[in-house]
Amino acid sequence: MAEHFGMSGVESARSVLAARDSDLAEADAELAEVVTSAHAAAAEAIRKLDAVSAEIEAAVVQRAVAAPSEGREFARFLIAKQHEISDILTTARAEADAKVIVLQQLLDRYRVPSTPQ
16 A cells, blocks of 8 residues: 555656656746747847948948038938837847747746755
């Protein structure tokens, strides 16, 4: 009879370990997706900022501001680029903040559950 209870305990432990293994595998997959998408978002933001930088540099090279109206036009161009940069950074920040929340939730899944004593 004692053997029956012992085997039952082993089977119960195996079941618990299998469930934990499954949960951790799901968490690993979610972590991989979060890291991949965060990297893609950062790379996209950098690409957009590089494009804005190139536009500004090209505009500086091409424009010789001789008249006040040309100066005002160039100022409007630079202000528009400043807004574009701000929008890129705001979007990147929002995406990063969303990833932080997901990572905090994943951290809880990775913690070793306490065992009753």
